[in-house]
Amino acid sequence: MLTNTIQTGNIFLDYLDFESIAWDRVWVATRETLYMTSISVIAVFFLGILLGLLLYETRNSSSTFAVILYKVVAFLVNVFRSIPFIILIVLLIPFTKAIVGSMTGPTAGLPALILSAAPFYGRLVETGLREVDKGVIEAAEAMGSTKWEIIKKVYIPESLPNIVAGITVTAISLVGYTAMAGVIGAGGLGNLAYLEGFQRSRPNVTLVATVIILLIVFIIQFIGDTWVTKIDKR
Template sequence: MFNQLYVGSILAEYTNLEEVSWDRLWTATQQTLYMTVISVILVFILGLILGLLLYETRHHQTIWSVALYKIVSVFVNIFRSIPFIILIVLLIPFTKAIVQSMTGPSAALPALILSAAPFYARLVETGLREVDKGVIEAAEAMGASKLELIFKVYIPESLPSIIAGITVTAISLVGYTAMAGVIGAGGLGNLAYLEGFQRNRASVTLVATAVILIIVFVIQFIGDRWVSYIDKR
């Protein structure tokens, strides 16, 4: 009997939707989508550039190629290894100088980009390594320039891996936005923590979590369909 009452009280806490402010939920969702979309676009561009640099300079033996590879590799390894919550704190002076604020969705963007771009760069590099060497050699034999190789061979041939990689990265970024929200970036993480956890409103936390899950499922669905459409193998 006691267990039934206890379970019933827990369920009542999580299903009390009257505690949820739908206007605040919508605002928080917009903030999360803003942080995710902007950071995904910039991470895609920066990660693709870094991935191409890593791939192109990996086996070249000239002094400039070796130096560039080591610099990019160290940058990628360092920022990929720092936990996101620590990176936000480390970047506070940099963020304040750029955004003129330490709170809000825009203030989270530098940390989101610098944490995810190195991770995505490694995924791009891995995808480029899977490109058929025969296709590359054939393009080189026909006199293709370096830019032609990049835009007509490397990227098209590795596009399924590139899209799959940005899908995984985008999902990670949704989780990062939730962590950023806890320390003042806004979004669904901020709503779940401040309005839900700190005010003991379990239903608010549950609804915010559900919206985050929906965003993740939509990203995964779009990414999977995109890869299926592009991959002709």
């Protein structure tokens, strides 16, 4: 009983041993996570809006071309949404190596991050567009607005709260994806927690990496909620 108590105490002290942590490595890993998250969020934001608009516009169209286009895009979106992220990274290794020139590092993790999250966000955008008041769209069409003007002045402004809420959820998911990507060599806090923390039996490093990831998630959620509150006039 006494031995178990001592061992438990030692493990607890290991978690609190912050002096032995190489903080320069923690900072580098944090920057890598922020780099992967920020670049992928920006790319996913624009690709997701394009996908959402495309799915929304072709969904109920009577044009043969639009019907075929919708089925193709919807199929690809569903495929990439369904593949587990860790498997997608492996499947994209040849593609990643071809366009990035490497299979490891933060930049090498971007293709998988973007291709996994953009279809998910595209569906969220499509859902937000469906909630736009049809009367507003009909009024814009009656005034002779072009399709681009309707997109710019009706679709986007009216669905903006949902668009922002969607990118907030997606950004938080991407933070988790970066941790998984880090385990197989993309760097970041996931890589730090796995190599420096788990494999070397240093729970203090794993704890610090986890806390920093949580802080990043909380900050993203706070910014997203604040933005939605400001732009939502309903």
